[in-house]
Amino acid sequence: MPIEGLSLNLATVRQQWTLDKAVDACLAQGITAIAPWRDQVAKIGLDEAARIVRANGLQVTGLCRGGMFPAADPSGRAAAIDDNKRAIDEAAAVGADCLVLVVGGLPEGSRDIAAARDMVADGIAAILPHARANNMPLAIEPLHPMYAADRACVNTLKQALDVCDQLGEGVGVAIDVYHVWWDPELMAQIARAGAAGRILAHHVCDWLVPTRDLLLDRGMMGDGIIDLKGIRAAIEAAGYHGAQEVEIFSAENWWKRPGEDVLATCIERFRSVC
């Protein structure tokens, strides 16, 4: 029996399996939706990844990731735009529901976050025609403010939605609870996103107390302090009923466990706490 409403972001098992092996393991436990990363696709080849998706009737809830638009010089920004167009092509080839954008932080040597944010909006605008032509929605993922300098200078749902409003059709948001749970305006902005039809993905994991690493210490759902059911209720009330995509970067815990155990725990927690 397929498990309705659960997708596995393959970063969760990136230390255990390649894409093909991860898919076999997912199917064995009833998970029929995945979200791969581009390096995972590249490792087995785009054609083979697309074949695996089609042959197994998988849903691909997103391809991770485009973005990284800011750069210190115009040639760097142009290179980012080219790379993002390739990412759109890859997302289309694997039949992804959206291309997730981690927009990038400050260019090397810069302290001007407002300028970086302008570069992000300009970059998305530059790739949007190609995305529209390929019917590939672009999902801006606001990242936690602790990543503002080096990974993403879009840090709140409000900010991401303002960019969407500026750019029009074909762009929306990926709401990852890890990044947005703390935001005093979260519930209002989820409602706004839903009303505008902008919710393209819902990622889940948990915030651990204490958190021992800024990047690689995310928790399994239920092991932290995020109100997962409350946020999910708001997202559903806003009209989004797509999958919850489990994405856990966990260098010292989940990446060290047998992949089958990780999947089984994801399923159990998805049913009990999400």
Place this chain on the structure above:
Amino acid sequence: MPIEGLSLNLATVRQQWTLDKAVDACLAQGITAIAPWRDQVAKIGLDEAARIVRANGLQVTGLCRGGMFPAADPSGRAAAIDDNKRAIDEAAAVGADCLVLVVGGLPEGSRDIAAARDMVADGIAAILPHARANNMPLAIEPLHPMYAADRACVNTLKQALDVCDQLGEGVGVAIDVYHVWWDPELMAQIARAGAAGRILAHHVCDWLVPTRDLLLDRGMMGDGIIDLKGIRAAIEAAGYHGAQEVEIFSAENWWKRPGEDVLATCIERFRSVC
């Protein structure tokens, strides 16, 4: 010659010196404003700390810290209120310009950040009459969202100012660049804070890339990516011309250096990059 406009938060040299020794070292280099922590005051005794302040004509730009209002039960919240009233008394005794509030995070076992935020507003309201009676302004310090779970559920300047508006006179904000530099609404909220006469303190340090620890890896001004001069210009344009208070928690770097070198570097950077 005293150095105008620079205050040293004594957390910056807490591994090197007790309060009395830190004051001697500050005066030797021309720093005549400090901000001690309550444990540093307690270690030498409140009376002795107050005597040192008076005898040397020091400015005390703030006492760190009150706050930590949320608790799982009413007795815990009542205990926090009592402790905050003592903190007000101590701040008054050392002649502090304000009592800095780190408001607290989620109570043990809670996932309800909205409830924690209500407890914060209720807690500040409960101590405000005592603060007003002692002419001790309360400075709500919004902390970076990475501390929302365990240290402070007030995470943006906007949110802090909304609490101020709700509570009226006698409460304002401490603007620490480390916590707010990423905020897309920072400049607008600084202007709002200034217009309302709510800016009580300005703390500086820097955000390092990479940041290796969530709590104890703050950088010296100039070593990171914060636009210190830009934020200072906005704060001055908003009408605040008080000291910049250097507060650096740095377990692996500045806390391990000779205190005199730390002070000399603070002064040099204050003059060159702040």
